[in-house]
Amino acid sequence: MARDPDHRSVASLPLGLLPAIPGRSDPDSTAAGLPDRETGRFGVLVRRLSTLAALSAAEMNVVRGLVADVRRHPPHSHLHLAGTLSPARLVVAGWACRSRALPDGNRQVLGFALPGDLTEPVRHLGLPLSCAVVALTELETVSAQPLADVAAAIDPAHPGLARATRLMAYLDDMLLCDQVVRLGRQSAPGRFAHLMLELHDRLACVGLASDDGFAMPLTHGMLADALGLGVVQVNRIVQQLRRDGLLEIRDGVVTLSDFGRLQALAGWKAPHRFSVQ
Amino acid sequence: MARDPDHRSVASLPLGLLPAIPGRSDPDSTAAGLPDRETGRFGVLVRRLSTLAALSAAEMNVVRGLVADVRRHPPHSHLHLAGTLSPARLVVAGWACRSRALPDGNRQVLGFALPGDLTEPVRHLGLPLSCAVVALTELETVSAQPLADVAAAIDPAHPGLARATRLMAYLDDMLLCDQVVRLGRQSAPGRFAHLMLELHDRLACVGLASDDGFAMPLTHGMLADALGLGVVQVNRIVQQLRRDGLLEIRDGVVTLSDFGRLQALAGWKAPHRFSVQ
DNA sequence: CGCGGTGTTGACAACAGTCAATTACTGTGG
């Protein structure tokens, strides 16, 4: 069981949390130039937004302002409760999920919020939330209010940010549609493969995935709630996919070994990309 | 097979189409006062919007303006193609659905657009559609552009319409979340019951349902695509629910016989209503 | 009359949920 010869170190596939999250007061949040634009909170946001629209220097500064006030959330804590009013936040590190609890005790995960994602669609500000948002790992968020203001055209001076925010809402919708299709019309292994491809693709956008894998902090139970399956079933699918050489999961790191067959199994279509105007 | 003693006449549960849709050039679209505010296109829109926000006389006139230009769509025709840019429309009569085709030939229905509904979320104007919108019956629509303008705050003189439009987008989202939960975490009969309750509730908002039933033009195949099941399964569920005295479907009319047990089976929660401010 | 779409039914196989028991790994407290 101690065979651990060559596989990619976990440290190279972080969850978006800074290397030593508990200890040092990190330098990114202060005005110290741009210390770790590559891996830090600022870098994640800039990378995400830049895939959606070109940002001016002024807009870059707005983003830097966002990162000035980071809030931390312990795992399993609720960022938003279903049915309440709650201002949207922007994830800068860690994973969260939007989920609905059912009367019978089950729950259904509607989608995951990864670094760079909004916890809730900004367009619904002022309306009760339709689902709860829960931190799955140690989580760091910043307020999304400035983005909401920009998107509401209150601040027309930042067209790039406005476009990026609108596109984020749009992509959220696409992901929800994907989720419907997964649950309604795909086999269990197909669902799993599709979700893995989606996560890999989304994490790659913010630099949190390698070419063929990513760190995934989800338990089998979480995956089951997301895929509409039971825990046992999820486990068996993982085994099956590993035996078939499609992917491997070890120590919380997913390695996608055969993109071609994974995509075929998942009925995968190239994700939506936007020309960064 | 000819037992048809007392059951509600189909004419009293229309699809939102005017009683004699093929024949006479109907009076509603012209400026002839408000001829059939109760059953006509204008009436449907006003009723729907009024459940979401109070409308001023000026706003009422905007709605009347919408109805001046009605477009008709034959059954099975596409209102929007997935991946294209296409301006949203407002359904005033008939049923449509938003659906995604899969590479394997299957398809998944994401939701239904009933009279009073938008064919596509207005918030995504200018972005490619994530799914196709198809007429399921003879369909009548009007342009939703004025509503989109109002919602984008281009026209702040109509707060009621703006609120109503925002709420429509919000409700669309809720319905999509409901769809995810249905597909992911409910039994096949539960899914069916839940969908029937949803449709009844939504149709009741626009006056197209009786206390205990509504006209439903969906084939078993359509229902199967919406519920993530096979046609055979849908058929068996219908039989089962009828035998158990929960509901009855005859001649395209659904009669909900036992709301209590239907709601229990569906894990139903009271739908979201808004105080019409 | 034949035709296609729809609804219906039976038989069977494949799939997924449940129950139960075991293992591994963690952090805690003795």
Place this chain on the structure above:
DNA sequence: CCACAGTAATTGACTGTTGTCAACACCGCG
């Protein structure tokens, strides 16, 4: 250092549900 409990992963056996295949009835239409 070890015992312990708690969480997660794993596996087997069994049951119930769902998909698939096939055949047939019904209906409106040309």
